[in-house]
Amino acid sequence: MPAQAVPTPSAIESDWLIVPGQRIGQTALDDDPQQLMDRQGRPDASDAAMGKAWLVWNGHRQGTTLAVFTTYADTSTTRKAIRQIRITAARFQTSSGIHTGLKLPAIRQAFPNLTQAENTAPDVAIRYDDPAQGISFEVDKPGAKAVCTAILVYPAGSSPTAYLPLPEVN
Numbered sequence: 758m759p760a761q762a763v764p765t766p767s768a769i770e771s772d773w774l775i776v777p778g779q780r781i782g783q784t785a786l787d788d789d790p791q792q793l794m795d796r797q798g799r800p801d802a803s804d805a806a807m808g809k810a811w812l813v814w815n816g817h818r819q820g821t822t823l824a825v826f827t828t829y830a831d832t833s834t835t836r837k838a839i840r841q842i843r844i845t846a847a848r849f850q851t852s853s854g855i856h857t858g859l860k861l862p863a864i865r866q867a868f869p870n871l872t873q874a875e876n877t878a879p880d881v882a883i884r885y886d887d888p889a890q891g892i893s894f895e896v897d898k899p900g901a902k903a904v905c906t907a908i909l910v911y912p913a914g915s916s917p918t919a920y921l922p923l924p925e926v927n
Contacts, residue, residue: 764900773849777892778913781842782849783824786912790827799824808834821846825874840864841911849908851892859904861885873916882906893917 775781784793790812794800801811813824827839850856853867864885865871871894875882882895883903891913896903911917 773848773850774891775844775849775855775908775910777851777887777910779910780912781908783840783842784823784825785838786842786910787830789830789836790825790839792886793825793839793861804830810837816846818846841917843899843907843909845907855908857905857908859905860901861894861905862901863897864905868894869891884909884917888916889913 759902771891772782780787790810794812797814800816802813804811804882808829808924809825810827811825813822815822822843822845824843825839826843827837829839830836830838844845845857847856847858850866855864855867868885868890870887872887874886874893876883882897883899884893884895886893892913893905893909893911894905895909897906898904909917
């Protein structure tokens, strides 16, 4: 079986670039989620509690989503901030061409420090984290045939774990 082709970094437009620990496309960590809602419209699904929330938008293609996890920006509780970004669309890519749809070995070549997160529920995706860079990859099954189904970006040096479950989008 031939190796999966990975695009050259120059072929990735800024609007579709994943920068670990910083942003996915036009959505950046610490941005006010209202700016995202102004661009994207109302979320297709959301779940909020205790000042934390997931906001989820369906993509134009079936099965693609953009989700952001938000909390208050500081103790004043006057402004919200994006703390984690999750995408499922393959159009978003890292500068090394890593995107959803690739197999885990290709992702490990670009991110050799990935560690498998503890999986407490068997029906959820398996996640591989590189907290030092602020990026995680969800895959559909264990092993070398695992395919990336989602990419998460969060502040470098922190954990990708959020306090609410990701809401389902109909």
